[in-house]
Amino acid sequence: MFRKREIKKLLQEKPFVESQETNTSSDIPLDSVEFLKIIQQKLHYSADFKTLKISNLTIIYIDTQVNIKELNQNIIGHLKNVQVYTEKNVITEIAVSEIQKSYSMKNGMLSILKGSVGIHIDQTSTLLLINIPTDNNRSLSKPENESQVVGPQIGFNESLATNISLIRRYITTTDLHNERFVIGARTNTEVSLLYIDGLASQAMVTRFKEKIKSIDVDGLLDSAVLNQLISDNALSIFPQMLLTERPDRICDGLLNGKLAILVEGSTMAILCPLSFIEFFESREDYNVRWPIASFIRLLRIIAMLLSVFFTALYVAALSFHYEVIPQALLVPLGESRSRVPFPPLFEAVLLEFIIELLREAGARLPTKVGQTMGIVGGIVIGTAAVQAGFTSNILIIIVALSALASFTTPSYTMGSLIRIIRFPLLFLAGFWGFYGIMFGFCIILIHLLRLTTLESPYLAPFYPPRFADWLDSIVRLPIKFTFRRPQLARPQNRNKYNPDKVK
Template sequence: MFNNKKDKKNEQSTNNQQELQEPTKHYTKSELKQTLDTRTKEEFVNLIKDKVSSPADFIVKNINDEITIIYIENLIEVQSLNDNIISTLQSISEPTPQLIKEKLSLAQVDISNKLDVIIYELIGGAALIHTKENADIVVAKISSYQSRSLSAPENESQVIGTQVGFNENLTTNISLIRRFIKSPNLCNENFEVGEDTVTSISLLYLKGTASEEQVNTIRQRIESLDVSGLIDSAILAELIDDSTKTVFPQMLLTERPDRFCDGLLSGKIGIMMNGSSMGIVTPIAFIEFFHSKEDQNLRWQIGTMLRLLRFSAIIASVFLTPIYVAALTYHYEIISHTLIVPLSESRAIVPFPPILEALFLELIIELLREAGSRLPTKVGQTVGIVGGIVIGTAAVDAGITSNILIIFVALSALASFTTPNYVMANIIRFLRFPIIILAGIWGFLGIMIAVCFLLIHLLRLSSLGAPYLSPLYPLRLKDLPNSLIRLPLSNISRQAVNTRKGDDESTNQENNEKVSE
């Protein structure tokens, strides 16, 4: 008896394996882009079920002999289905697609006989209503997606200003933008990208303010994307950048709706993507990555001081450790006599040259920072503080490094946190390493070589066709002060320097006249 049961189980498992091994047919776009013909209820249900690979949550409900509803259970709002659709359909005696559309009290109800449209709407959270012997399908959009509630931005926090940031719902983000900008000139163009994800993308700009040429350029780049999936705005920004061979971003990622809208008002173009809490602002200049939205919310005197402090800290973050390495390796003559003795004493028992000592400490700092960011918040802060103190003290006591270099490296790490943009802050962090290596090989000459290569590279970059180093190059004397300091609001041009149209020639003439004077 037990052998018979065992044989039956083996046969059943063999059949299951054969079913699992049967390849699932992959439908191409050309196969999906066909027009439905008149089908019976059973034929239509089998067709749709086959196209969506027969998911477990695929539901078919027969209202009567003439009406059938198809939906995916986990994607729709069941309460809306019962109250607004099923109850209405039960009251219709002679159903037709047009009559059903008129009777349903829903905002989004369409009729289509295109198979690809029907499939994408179904997996997007719509209910399909099929009537007997009819090729036209009623599509009722009753999707129910759980989205995160609005909260304060985590990476771009500030004291003065709005305390709400974008979330992962595109509709919510667009409504936030329209609350800030109530202009009829605000244009919103929709795109769908990704063969598998079918990600919704919104292109936003102010008509008459944004450059039509730049709008056409970004529109063409989005339409030309041929990817299987698109999950985050950072990936989209990299795909449509002017150059993907550089570490420097040419588009600004922000989670603040006020900064996003400020870019639109100044003539820039914004991009929002469903499923991402980051908006894209373009074109952007290199120096704008170091501007904070809070600079504009403070008095111009305080904003100027904070901006100058930030620029000084960023320069110190990049060059402080390389200068230390170059000075101790090749240029002792620039060190004050009062500092020679403590420097010599601190390095008396260190067996490594300054370049290896500096690289070792920089790597330790980056390891602590990376470990702290991957751990839970409270644990990460503890690991960063305790780990830094313990490792730093142990390294000095063991004679691996000098205490003065620890001060330099700690100041560099602290100064790098003043960069308001997370993407640019990461670039600043790792920009020190090649400069330290060049400083250890050639001293100050190596630092100058690194600076020249960096400037040449930045000069060759552009953001949506606009110069990346604007207004430094090409030089725009009118716009240069507000890029370096925070001018009074009455002296600030509303139009961004890299979106202004038709003033290149006039700017060059003004520059030549001032230089000749």
């Protein structure tokens, strides 16, 4: 058994992390003057690179990256009291929680660029690294693009450590794995892969790691770029992975056996694999009663179909298929179009283009100005277009309903996709009528059938048919009937809970 004196000594020792390289393979110069000269050359004598000499110690750091107050109090202030500067004395005296010991110039430079302070002792081939980055992250706030009424009101920010801590607040288990990768030859961006051991498919985890390791780019600035790099079909217009800023949405996916990816400096996390129907689901659907959730989901699906096909059906009916228009609508429709000199196709494309202009202008302007621009611009331009005879009243209503319906999709990427698909279908309807719409629908359906999300079918659970997953797809049945995890992620454990114990 340890004596009390030995136990006290062990508790007082500071943890430090050894690099995988040994001292014999060190490329750090022994002479401090030569070491400092190499560092300055590698940083091209940057203005924010600072050095401090204390006896045989050389302290180096980038003042824009480190916490200057902590540097002065916990490092420099304590080192001034040391009489003999040896590696052991320096490690013992510095008042920080962790000191990393490195034998590589490259690894040392990367750490310094990310907010570490380097300490080089003359006539040693070791570099001590103390990580004290500046705290310049914004505080946590509500998600900007994924608001909900019932449920948590907190979103990710730009700090990778903060985002991971938000997830660990929900999932407090040792089975939650966090694996780090570095992507970008020039940015050296940290990426974290999260999954729950025992739930996530090991084959899927291995395949995803290979995808991340195979990426060779100069820089990675956002998770949206990584999403495009690792998608199964990068040429497809359909998103195959979900970008979300909600920690609860990520945790729900992890508990279903899915994988999550977080990128340093990005407020959006990636969740995969994800089927087409899941882009129309929201985490709020599980926070309300099942009849309300089922109604809202059906409303979103109908709104998506309405947004994609409604304007195209109007153009096709007026151009080729007058017989499908009810007789009661023929007179008001004729009166509305009596002053319009353009064919239905040009009229519809013009209005859709104006709507997209208003939407984009409202998104790029400041919040208060953008809202005013969207409302006032829509009313003024719509009224002026009808009075000038450029368009009809009925088409104004149809285009407005289609634009409104596209906003019901919880995912921004899927909502943007719906806006784009309308235009090809409009041209097909204007040239070939209902036959053109059906041709476009078949092309989209065939493309969706061929798509995969992390090598899983994109149209699951409808193709291939998985009837057990239908209970929580277009509609959401009571929790008692949705005790199985979706087969899309191939989870190792299918049951979320014992249905016999749910009352």
